[in-house]
Amino acid sequence: MTTPQEQKSYRIVELETHDIRFPTSRELDGSDAMNPDPDYSAAYVVLKTDDGYAGHGFAFTIGRGNDVQTAAISALESYVIGRDVEDLGALYKEMVYDSQLRWLGPEKGVMHMAISAVVNALWDLKAKRAGKPLWLLLSELTPEQIVDLIDFRYLSDVLTPEQALEILKKAEKGKGERVEHIKREGYPAYTTSPGWLGYDDDKLRRLCKEALDAGFGQIKLKVGADLDDDIRRFRVAREVCGADFPIAIDANQRWDVPAAIDWVNALKPFNPHWVEEPTSPDDVLGHAAIAEGIKPIPVATGEHVQNRIVFKQLLQAGAISYVQLDSARVGGVNENIAILLLAARFGIPVCPHAGGVGLCELVQHLSMFDYAAVSGTMENRVIEYVDHLHEHFVDPVVIVDGRYAAPSSPGFSAAMHPESIAAHTFPDGEIWRDA
Amino acid sequence: MTTPQEQKSYRIVELETHDIRFPTSRELDGSDAMNPDPDYSAAYVVLKTDDGYAGHGFAFTIGRGNDVQTAAISALESYVIGRDVEDLGALYKEMVYDSQLRWLGPEKGVMHMAISAVVNALWDLKAKRAGKPLWLLLSELTPEQIVDLIDFRYLSDVLTPEQALEILKKAEKGKGERVEHIKREGYPAYTTSPGWLGYDDDKLRRLCKEALDAGFGQIKLKVGADLDDDIRRFRVAREVCGADFPIAIDANQRWDVPAAIDWVNALKPFNPHWVEEPTSPDDVLGHAAIAEGIKPIPVATGEHVQNRIVFKQLLQAGAISYVQLDSARVGGVNENIAILLLAARFGIPVCPHAGGVGLCELVQHLSMFDYAAVSGTMENRVIEYVDHLHEHFVDPVVIVDGRYAAPSSPGFSAAMHPESIAAHTFPDGEIWRDA
Structure with missing residues (x-):
């Protein structure tokens, strides 16, 4: 998977957030039985590297609270600044197992969606550096590389790494x-x-x-x-x-x-x-x-x-x-x-x-x-x-x-x-x- | 339950938050298998009325992210400003069913703990106005008043209002x-x-x-x-x-x-x-x-x-x-x-x-x-x-x-x-x- 770009040393130097909201409630687009007036929104994150790349990601929300979601993304800044995207299995697990942030879930709601936004931005960055659409980059990983990306905690009663590898x-x-x-x-x-x-x-x-x-x-x-x-x-x-x-x-x-x-x-x-x-x-x-x-x-x-x-x-x-x-x-x-x-x-x-x-x-x-x-x-x-x-x-x-x-x-x-x-x-x- | 204070018209006029953290990780107090270094913290809220009362509440966290939790409490401000504590069943349900904020859970994690902090502060305020400790105020409610406080949604397969009333x-x-x-x-x-x-x-x-x-x-x-x-x-x-x-x-x-x-x-x-x-x-x-x-x-x-x-x-x-x-x-x-x-x-x-x-x-x-x-x-x-x-x-x-x-x-x-x-x-x- 390594490309010439990835071999050159680089680091993520900035995590930038944006509270983006679309006034969709004005048109009733997206209305349903529980969500009568959504303003489709994105708590949006951009990860910038010192050699000019940018990875984008976001959590989707429907309006109010998008500021809270954006603040949660910012709380993850220390995990990505100074890092690269060589080992996204390890970096993902580090964020999920920050014991203090974990208390806010664990692994649910605002804090977990923030991790989602940052993890997805890291993958966007990795795929851009590799010059490939993400689906193709993932599809070209070996079974062993894929298994390394996964947190099997709480799954092993039905899915072990060995069983995943077999699939x-x-x-x-x-x-x-x-x-x-x-x-x-x-x-x-x-x-x-x-x-x-x-x-x-x-x-x-x-x-x-x-x-x-x-x-x-x-x-x-x-x-x-x-x-x-x-x-x-x-x-x-x-x-x-x-x-x-x-x-x-x-x-x-x-x-x-x-x-x-x-x-x-x-x-x-x-x-x-x-x-x-x-x-x-x-x-x-x-x-x-x-x-x-x-x-x-x-x-x-x-x-x-x-x-x-x-x-x-x-x-x-x-x-x-x-x-x-x-x-x-x-x-x-x-x-x-x-x-x-x-x-x-x-x-x-x-x-x-x-x-x-x-x-x-x-x-x-x-x-x-x-x-x-x-x-x-x-x-x-x-x-x-x-x-x-x-x-x-x-x-x-x-x-x-x-x-x-x-x-x-x-x-x-x-x-x-x-x-x-x-x-x-x-x-x-x-x-x-x-x- | 109505006391002289409650009969007088009053309103909540301010929601104040505090990001409070105790450096407990310095002593290993509170360390366990998943939480090795907690800094016990409170995302703290004070609701102030125009006649001089204050209700206090908080979400408990263990350090990092307490700012996110505090921001989530602030997102509920519009639900309490200008309100009283006469009907805490209705006010609680209004917050839970804010369809836009609900998307951030629903009913879990940061946003739900924020509701908890505000609801508990409202009860603190209500009990103070009644001049009673909360446990006694609750114990003196009628079964019907208690049932009115509850959201039975998603419970009715095992607990209906009638069954609750019976208990x-x-x-x-x-x-x-x-x-x-x-x-x-x-x-x-x-x-x-x-x-x-x-x-x-x-x-x-x-x-x-x-x-x-x-x-x-x-x-x-x-x-x-x-x-x-x-x-x-x-x-x-x-x-x-x-x-x-x-x-x-x-x-x-x-x-x-x-x-x-x-x-x-x-x-x-x-x-x-x-x-x-x-x-x-x-x-x-x-x-x-x-x-x-x-x-x-x-x-x-x-x-x-x-x-x-x-x-x-x-x-x-x-x-x-x-x-x-x-x-x-x-x-x-x-x-x-x-x-x-x-x-x-x-x-x-x-x-x-x-x-x-x-x-x-x-x-x-x-x-x-x-x-x-x-x-x-x-x-x-x-x-x-x-x-x-x-x-x-x-x-x-x-x-x-x-x-x-x-x-x-x-x-x-x-x-x-x-x-x-x-x-x-x-x-x-x-x-x-x-x-």
Whole structure:
């Protein structure tokens, strides 16, 4: 993996943060049963080196508190200043095991999302220095190098380093062909754009039609605010998409366990492809009870699952049929590789959460790596796509015929345009100053 | 509950925060297998009213990141400015369901501990205005008033408002006598002071002897760094305390599931009273597997359990025999009342976590309320006691013959001396300026 740039000695010399917020609540984009008025935001970090490189990363939030999230990123400054990106396994673990900061979680919430932002920025930097898109850089690591990136603590009852190595070695066969396949064909996507709660039926109908025309193989509807509304909207979507088209539903944690079972069973005639976040992301046993109570409708969750330990239990309990990892909530690339391996160990497909600010840009790299080097399959797998805010990114996702095209620029696709950062900086950027 | 002061119109006009840190790492007080060098800290909040009252609260941290925690408390300012403390059920839920801030958890980590600090400060204010210690104020509420304080979301599969009401109504009988009993006898304590990892055997022996002489009915040893050391230290403690004296052990999340089972079974000959935090606080199924693998040794956990939803599952899974709630990690008094009710519903004793900065001062009120108005029993129940830092509190805990004496001053015992706050403010207080 070592390139000429990496052999030259260099150091990270600056950690710069930005509190970036988009006034999305003005348009009801992104509204759901639990989040009626989000202002999509990024607690954004730039790591600069003494030889002119910069790594970008961020935590996604939905408005208030983005300043707290930014402060948490700054609290990690001492871990990266003076460092390089040669050993991101060790550096990741150092941050997770800072015993004083760990008390603020452990491994959850604001402090863990801060680690995610910094870890992802380090990977962006590493991939840029290597001159490769992150998915390809990861895919070219050896099984042993990948295992070294992972923190197996609290996993060894279901996944040991040896078992991880076995999964990765098995996937070595055909990896080259799969890399070429990704470059040619990309990775399948589904779209949530039609399904936000704030939209009227005409807009829903129009957006469903557009999703079909754009070649997406699945859509998703937000549900959970009002059952009659959900039935009406699901009927509209079925009318446009047809009886067999995969339509998932997403409750965004709205229900208690008994309510989830009743509500989803009421929607069963519309054949939901999965039900997402039916209850609290912390409720492993609740998800298992819901899965039992609504079968055969599959349960999916993950965007708010705090770390690998909760994913481990969701899999152990047979509570979920889809792992919806998020690129920027758990401890960044490193912890997400552990989650990909857990999913592979249990034979459960990963269909990542995306949307927000830049989550599509990031997570495509993880799914492509999963196909190339971990699970070795795209079967029953799709990456969420939402057509928000991509114009602010230097290397935005490219969707072709309902699929993510493989990123080819070096890095993790995390960098935003300087003008976008300046305009949306809270509270002094022009977007907010004028509001 | 309305007092003359409360009838007069007033408003909270100021939320003031302080980043307070004690340099405890210099002495190894508080060191354990996961936290070798804590600087016990408080992200401290004062709510001031326009008629001269002040409510105090705090989140406990162990050093770095206390600034992030303080910033999170400030993010809640808009919820309390201009408000009173008439309806703390509603105000608590407003903060928990701020949809934008909720994204930073939900209900976990930095943002949830910030809610805890503010909610507890509101209760301190309410109790001061009522002229009563908090435990007594809570004990005098009606079952209906208590139920109104609770957020039952995500609990209704095991605890409905009706079931909570039933528990509370049953405890109405004899409540007056139990209140008098608390005033006379206080509440039993155990001490962790002998057991920190940084102490040598002579100090361990001396502190065990002192614990017995002080009348404590239980002690606790930190374990998990080195098995041979643990065996030697447990043997020393048994020599001093005798074969039948309750000695609990605490691993502070050190182990994976298989390691926990092996390690605790190796200590079985010393008859641990309970094993505390054997693994990740997030691992409900792991705790259940450990409980099965080490029986009949009971498992205890709670100081890092993020919210009522995880406690619910630990109880559902039969994973723990003791609920060790913490006064300042979950959403303050309100969520802790829900946790007391969950424990009562499952018939599991609550033995709270304490120590740190001011956690003893706070949590005694919750256990006394539990005895008076919820579980109605002190059987097999003890509150942790650590003899650190009480001198900084205006109304410090009083231990008499190994028991917490009932607080009689109005409030939640949360206020620190202004001189202590000034001296320990980070980084400009004299303690840190001179370091």
